[in-house]
Amino acid sequence: MSQPLMVSATIPGPSPAMASRWQYLDNVRRHTGPFTDPDMFDTSEAAVAQIEKMKILVIGAGGLGCEILKNLALSGFKQIHVIDMDTIDVSNLNRQFLFRQSDVGKSKAECAAKFVEKRVKGVSITPHNCKIQDKDEDFYMQFTLVICGLDSIEARRWINSTLVDLVDEENQDSLKPLIDGGTEGFKGQSRVIYPTITSCIECQLDMHAPRAAVPLCTLATIPRQPEHCIEWAHIMAWEQEKPFPKLDNDDPEHITWLYKKALARAQEFNIPGVTYSLTQGVVKNIIPAIASTNAIIAASCCNEAFKIATNTNPSLGAQENYMMYSGNDSIYTYTFKHEKKDDCPVCGNLARGLDVDPNLTLQEFIDSLAARPEAQLKKPSIRAQKTLYMQSPESLRLQTAPNLDKKIGDLVSNGDEIGVTDPSLGRVDFKYKLRFTSDFVSKDKLTTNGDAN
Incomplete structure (x- = not known):
């Protein structure tokens, strides 16, 4: 039976119990293994202690985030920040184990940080109850690693583009490895991204197919599933009645209104299964989660963080x-x-070729971009040599709105390059080189040709 490590009473240091707590972790940190790179691995006291000085950012304090925070704290990381804008709901309690019934309605980030700090002495976790978009570049520059446990593709794309934008070739510390985990039922994935060096989240976007849309005619006339009734309330009833100025997916009062509308719709067509929880899941596009899958994927993410921090084993990467x-x-x-794409709008340097019918209106072209798996844009703005359409500010939207009814061929020429921006991309934009799919002559060109003849 192993004996606890003894420390002399005259020498300041951790208690025997605290010292033995990290005994087996230290065996990994202080000894090479069969896959350790001897040129990268350092067993000096300073190197071993380096992990305690690293600042780690965890984005998301939900099913994955709770597991990630616990694992990081028990892997020797001492300076952790967590950011999450959500509050705790009763439905979270089956898998987000850092929360209790008394925490319902409170900030996820704050409750998770407090719980882990209480259980793992010496760990400091700083909570941020806000959106990731609320933080500036200086905030993200302070971290060594960023780990995502998100259920939102849009948030992933934003933090990905932000970290790519931070990279300065003359400042090695500006490169922030991004470790991303995701789960859906019994499936999951983990990945390591070195911004500008390896394939980024935008390069891999086609692996996250957007949810299939339900035709409006089905929602309006012949709903067959409870989800159809909820989508009807979400898309059609809300637009007709406007019970609140703007829909907030995180406001219980708004979700309750949608739930009651969907329930009445379901009863009209004898469709069972509409619940408040399902309404929330459909409106927020919440993906089914299983606690064990979250634990597996979070463990993988934290193992990668540990390997990057200590060089004990090769990590996912190049x-x-x-x-x-x-x-x-x-x-x-x-x-x-996953190969890096040269025409990636975030980390690449080439414009993507895009076949387009020049007879499409600008509005139809914008709608087609939203449906493209590599784009998945929500509120795109378009510019060429001049601005074609801007979603904001309001003054520019009104000024460029008349272009929406004009044909693409009247606004740009075959072979022109356009830039497409979207809130989900942060400050970067898609670059497309247009290839007209049919012969097109604008009215202006017809007039010019007629004058010339």
């Missing part, structure tokens, strides 16, 4: 950077290299 996990049928994992 070679293989993407791990897929599936528990749907037995257990299957696969690790591969």
Whole structure:
């Protein structure tokens, strides 16, 4: 039976119990293994203690975030920040184990930080109850690593573009590795991204197909599923009645209004299954979660953080950077290299070729961009040599709105390059080189040709 480490009473240091707590972790940090790179691994006291000085940012304090915070604290990381804008709901309690019934309605970030600090002495966790978009570049520059446990593609894209934008070739500390985890039922993935060096989240966006849209005619006339009734309340009833100035997916009063409308709609067509929880899930596009899958993916993310911080083992990165996990049928994992795309709008340097019918109106073109799997844009603004359409500010929107009814061929020429911006992309934009799919002559060109003849 192993004995606790003894420390002389005359020498300041951790208690025997605290010293033995990290005994087995230190065995990994202080000794090489079969995969350790001897040129990168350092067993000096300063190197071993380095992990305690690193600032780590965890984005999300939900199902994945709770597991990640716990794992980081028990892996030797001492300076952790967590950011989450949500409050705790009763439905969170089955898998977000840092929360209790008494925490319902409180900030996830604050409750999670307080719980872990209480259980793991010596760890400091700073909570931020806000959106990631509320923080500036100086905030993100202070961290060594960023770990995401998000259920939002839009938030992932924003932090990805922000970290890419931070990189300064003359400042090595500006490169912030991004570790991202995600789950859906029995499936999950973890990946490591070195901004500007490896494939980024935008390069991999086509692996996150947008949710299939339900035709409006189905919602309006022949709903068949409870989700159809909820979408009807969300898209059509809300627009007709405008019970509040703007829909807030995180406001219980707004969700309750949608739930009651959807329930009445379901009863009219004898469709069972509409609940408040389902309404919230459909409106917020919440993905089904299983606690065990969250634990597996969070463990993978934190192992990668530990390997990057200590160099004890090679991490996901330049070679293989993407791990897929599936528990749907037995257990299957696969690790591969997702290639960096030269025409990625965030980390690439080439414009993407885009075939477009020049007879489309600008509005139709914008709608088609939203449906493209590599774009998935919500409120795109378009510019060429001049601004074609801007969503904001309001003055520019009104000024450029007349262009929406004009044909693409009247606004730009074949082979022109356009820039597309969207709130989900942060400060970067898509660059497309247009290729007209049919012969097109604008009215202006017809007039010019007629004069010339």
